[in-house]
Amino acid sequence: MTTLTTRSGARGASVDAPLGAPARRKRFWTLSRRDALTGYLFVAPQLLGVLVFVIFPVGLAIYYSLNDWNVFTGDLDFVGGKNYAQLLDDPQLPKVLGATAIFSIGVVVLNIALGLGLAVMLNRRFRGVTFFRTLFFSPVVVSVVAWTLVWGFLLQDNGGINGVLEQVGISGPNWLQSGDTAMIAVVVTQVVRSVGVNMVLFLSALQGVPSELHEAARIDGASNRKIFTSITLPLISPTLLLTAIITIVGALQAFAQIAVLTKGGPELSTTVLVYYVFQQAFSFNDIGYGSTLALMLLTFVMILTVLQWQLRRKWVFYED
Amino acid sequence: MKTTKKLVRVAALAAAVAMVVSACSGSDSGGGESGPGSVKLRMTVWTADEAQLALFNKIADAYKADHKEITSITFDSLPFPEYNTTLTTQIAGGNSPDLAWMGDLSKDLIASDALVPLTDKLKDTAGWNYDDLLGSVTSEYTEDGKLYAYPFSNSPFGLYVNKDLLAKAKQTVDPANLTWDEVSKIGSAVNKATGKGGFVIRDFDYANWQTLATVWTGFGASAWSKDGKTCEFDSDKMVDAFQFLHDAIYVDKSMPGPGTTADFFAGDSAFTVAQVSRASLLDGSFKYDVLPLPAGPAGKASVLGQAGVGVLKSSKHVDEATDFLAYLTNPENAAKLAQFFPPPRKSLLSGKALATNNPKLNAAQLQSVVVDQLADAVTLPNHTSPAEIAQKGKTALDAMWKPDADVKQVLTSVCSAIDPLLAK
Numbered sequence: 051m052t053t054l055t056t057r058s059g060a061r062g063a064s065v066d067a068p069l070g071a072p073a074r075r076k077r078f079w080t081l082s083r084r085d086a087l088t089g090y091l092f093v094a095p096q097l098l099g100v101l102v103f104v105i106f107p108v109g110l111a112i113y114y115s116l117n118d119w120n121v122f123t124g125d126l127d128f129v130g131g132k133n134y135a136q137l138l139d140d141p142q143l144p145k146v147l148g149a150t151a152i153f154s155i156g157v158v159v160l161n162i163a164l165g166l167g168l169a170v171m172l173n174r175r176f177r178g179v180t181f182f183r184t185l186f187f188s189p190v191v192v193s194v195v196a197w198t199l200v201w202g203f204l205l206q207d208n209g210g211i212n213g214v215l216e217q218v219g220i221s222g223p224n225w226l227q228s229g230d231t232a233m234i235a236v237v238v239t240q241v242v243r244s245v246g247v248n249m250v251l252f253l254s255a256l257q258g259v260p261s262e263l264h265e266a267a268r269i270d271g272a273s274n275r276k277i278f279t280s281i282t283l284p285l286i287s288p289t290l291l292l293t294a295i296i297t298i299v300g301a302l303q304a305f306a307q308i309a310v311l312t313k314g315g316p317e318l319s320t321t322v323l324v325y326y327v328f329q330q331a332f333s334f335n336d337i338g339y340g341s342t343l344a345l346m347l348l349t350f351v352m353i354l355t356v357l358q359w360q361l362r363r364k365w366v367f368y369e370d
Numbered sequence: 371m372k373t374t375k376k377l378v379r380v381a382a383l384a385a386a387v388a389m390v391v392s393a394c395s396g397s398d399s400g401g402g403e404s405g406p407g408s409v410k411l412r413m414t415v416w417t418a419d420e421a422q423l424a425l426f427n428k429i430a431d432a433y434k435a436d437h438k439e440i441t442s443i444t445f446d447s448l449p450f451p452e453y454n455t456t457l458t459t460q461i462a463g464g465n466s467p468d469l470a471w472m473g474d475l476s477k478d479l480i481a482s483d484a485l486v487p488l489t490d491k492l493k494d495t496a497g498w499n500y501d502d503l504l505g506s507v508t509s510e511y512t513e514d515g516k517l518y519a520y521p522f523s524n525s526p527f528g529l530y531v532n533k534d535l536l537a538k539a540k541q542t543v544d545p546a547n548l549t550w551d552e553v554s555k556i557g558s559a560v561n562k563a564t565g566k567g568g569f570v571i572r573d574f575d576y577a578n579w580q581t582l583a584t585v586w587t588g589f590g591a592s593a594w595s596k597d598g599k600t601c602e603f604d605s606d607k608m609v610d611a612f613q614f615l616h617d618a619i620y621v622d623k624s625m626p627g628p629g630t631t632a633d634f635f636a637g638d639s640a641f642t643v644a645q646v647s648r649a650s651l652l653d654g655s656f657k658y659d660v661l662p663l664p665a666g667p668a669g670k671a672s673v674l675g676q677a678g679v680g681v682l683k684s685s686k687h688v689d690e691a692t693d694f695l696a697y698l699t700n701p702e703n704a705a706k707l708a709q710f711f712p713p714p715r716k717s718l719l720s721g722k723a724l725a726t727n728n729p730k731l732n733a734a735q736l737q738s739v740v741v742d743q744l745a746d747a748v749t750l751p752n753h754t755s756p757a758e759i760a761q762k763g764k765t766a767l768d769a770m771w772k773p774d775a776d777v778k779q780v781l782t783s784v785c786s787a788i789d790p791l792l793a794k
Contacts, residue, residue, distance in 0.1 A: 124464075208630050
């Protein structure tokens with residue numbers, strides 16, 4: 051008796067047949083093919099979504115960036131690299147990139163520091179801890195526009211914040227009318243609204259740190275600071291990576307806060323790249339240059355994400 | 371090879387699903403597609419006022435009754451702040467309305483040859499009476515002798531006065547001899563006596579600088595030359611106008627500064643410059659008056675805010691849309707629209723006629739603030755690329771709203787910012 055085994059492998063597709071007997075016709079829908087089809091069907095909706103809502107728009111943006119489009123008549127004129135050359139000639143772009151960098155760094159540093167600080171404080175058992183966790187998370191579920199509108203009123207020269215400051219004898223600045231304070235106002239508004247997400251992520255990570263490690267370190271005489279920097283932080287480093295990525299990407303996408311609060315002013319001080327893209331493409335109807343700027347933003351986001359991903363081995367504790 | 375085959379299969383599967391999805395969703399052709407006897411017209415507007423929309427629908431119903439080829443006429447109400455963006459996105463996306471209201475987008479639409487010329491149609495329509503149109507209000511929408519939009523709303527700016535606040539500050543106005551200096555002086559006195567604002571240029575908000583034309587026109591200044599090619603922000607007259615505003619904010623305290631909210635219609639200021647159509651915001655909580663704009667060093671000046679309605683060439687039903695526009699704006703319907711919008715027709719322009727449907731202002735006020743102003747009125751600054759000019763101008767002017775600003779230098783920077791756009 052000789053055993054013949056098909057290429058499909060031993061599971062399910064092997065046949066035992068006497069030598070000289072006619073070989074059975076191979077079935078097309080082998081188990082592995084059925085498995086593969088099932089896999090493809092599962093990923094198809096996601097793949098379709100990526101194709102329609104990511105790949106196709108990016109392709110269109112590349113196409114538009116090579117053309118000048120008169121939106122009123124529908125005429126498209128091929129201009130080659132003109133819109134890319136305009137990136138170098140645009141006198142406003144350096145200011146916009148500067149504002150984007152300040153805004154993003156401000157949001158990322160404050161958001162992660164505050165989120166981690168709140169998580170550490172609220173990772174204890176004390177009366178009212180649930181209330182405080184809910185309090186700090188609640189802005190996350192408020193609409194960005196509604197949140198920003200309310201802050202807009204509070205930040206007026208004769209608004210609520212200066213009113214409170216006046217009660218304690220401080221003359222508050224005209225928050226939204228000076229370049230420096232406007233950027234601070236926009237960053238703080240964004241951080242206070244979104245810090246709850248990072249807080250919850252850090253809280254979850256902190257609760258996953260084994261308490262025996264802390265106890266062992268305490269027995270060995272380690273200080274709280276040493277325990278935090280040498281045990282807690284390394285163990286929650288994957289969460290740090292995650293929050294860093296989503297906060298940076300979120301900061302680079304901030305639009306509604308700027309549109310509602312400052313409209314990019316005063317003097318471009320809060321015009322971040324996404325708002326500038328919107329202005330060029332949809333206010334000034336320069337779809338070609340707007341698409342070029344959008345592709346530049348996409349490149350920035352991709353570079354930052356890849357960099358963070360590559361650097362993870364260095365600063366994520368148990369990443370292989 | 372195997373991987374390539376797999377990828378091809380995946381792509382084929384995705385394409386099949388996409389075709390199914392598009393087949394399911396593509397069956398609704400929307401308002402534009404039509405055959406004979408099934409014309410659907412759509413007009414974009416920025417009003418959400420129920421009474422105004424009801425009137426438009428009533429006129430549309432009457433038109434449909436006599437035009438069986440029209441199955442529906444819809445008035446698509448878009449929010450005013452996003453109106454231009456939404457309209458251009460619709461046009462660019464191939465979902466163009468047939469007719470559209472337009473404000474500062476008109477120059478771009480005309481320059482792009484995106485509007486249907488109306489002159490011949492309106493002149494040829496029996497009883498339309500083209501010569502009844504006031505010349506000063508059609509110039510904004512006229513190019514090479516052809517009218518591209520019907521100026522259905524021509525609302526001059528006036529000066530609203532809170533008489534109660536003036537009385538509290540023991541101030542009075544002399545309407546016949548009112549100047550900007552006098553307004554600032556009274557505003558300053560009201561601010562000192564009551565803590566309320568002096569005068570407010572409504573909708574300016576230290577961003578929409580075009581509304582300041584209501585001040586600088588009285589100083590004899592204009593934003594750019596008549597041909598629109600040269601910036602005139604750095605002229606001596608404009609410097610005088612902005613010096614007046616700067617002093618009003620930082621020296622006399624007669625104008626609320628940036629970041630300070632003061633709503634005249636809530637009783638927060640002594641004066642406001644606003645269009646006559648804003649009278650609907652008066653709720654009777656204080657005594658008020660409405661006067662023509664104060665005189666500046668160059669004398670009296672009239673400034674107008676306009677809105678037009680035109681037919682888009684990208685419409686699938688240009689002829690039907692143009693015919694409906696002629697009907698919507700004929701003398702009979704123009705008289706109906708006049709209850710909401712100051713009309714462009716001489717025959718309808720009298721204080722008495724306008725007062726018939728205006729519960730807030732009397733015939734004398736409407737005569738002096740609307741009718742007497744229209745013939746010589748200038749419009750707010752308008753140019754092609756209005757949004758870009760507005761943004762670049764605003765960015766440069768931000769430096770003006772500081773106590774130590776160098777007025778002349780800032781205005782020169784405005785010209786540096788917008789000159790390249792004017793020269794296009």
